[in-house]
């Protein structure tokens with residue numbers, strides 16, 4: 001177990017830049033094309049890599065900083081590939097009132113990566129979510145697609161088990 005916060009190094013995908021350009025060119029005519037393009041890139045590759053940002057900016061004739069700003073502002077967009085197990089921790093008000101912030105701190109410390117990041121070995125990603133609709137049973141956490149309520153740090157450790 002490590003307390004170091006590290007993100008997985010992206011694995012280069014051959015032809016990715018060309019495919020990102022194709023996606024951007026296909027969708028550039030849409031109103032507010034940037035967001036649909038980013039979603040399409042993420043849908044295809046699982047995340048929006050920094051080189052994708054430059055390609056998209058070029059196609060849309062935007063500044064790289066502008067596209068980068070949108071990618072980093074919206075939590076929907078991943079900056080690295082997701083791990084084999086994704087842990088999504090609700091950080092909305094009702095869950096925060098019953099320990100979700102402390103739970104998130106514990107998760108980040110014990111798993112070894114921050115929100116929106118993946119461990120260096122690609123095992124686990126941690127995401128922050130704003131309400132699963134399970135507010136009466138917070139703190140709420142989704143582990144590998146299954147929702148869990150009233151999650152304590154010890155229970156989270158047990159849920160993660162070998163995934164860490």
Ligand code: FES
Pocket residue numbers: 090091092093094095096130131132133134135136138140
């Ligand atoms: S506030 Fe956490 S599930 Fe609704």
